[in-house]
Amino acid sequence: MKKVFYNLSQIIELSENDSEFIKLMVATFITEMSSDLDALAVAVLEKDRANVHSYAQKMKPSLELFGLKGHHMALKLETRGESQDEKDIHEDFMYLHRELEETLIQLRRDF
Secondary structure, eight states, X not given: OOOOOOOOHHHHHHHTSOHHHXXXXXXXXXXXXXXXXXXXXXXXXXXXXXXXXXXXXXXXHHHHHTTOTHHHHHHHHHHHHTSOOOOOOHHHHHHHHHHHHHHHHHHHHHO
């Protein structure tokens, strides 16, 4: 039995179960999250906290809309990105990265 990482219930409700709209939302999510995840990775590696904050803030609503637990990590990254605290952000990023990569693979397979 495969583990499901995403939950489309909010999108189904929002679209009144319009399958074309749902497919469009999934396709948009896949495209945007792939790009944003790459940009966030670069920001984390370069210790560019302003961009960590910016990309995490941008990603958070979509993560929540798709029912991903990673939106909590995005919130942490957003907060740490705007602070001068030297706490390592790699662990939070790696959790988010793993969940998103697995989710994107699954969405591509399912849609």
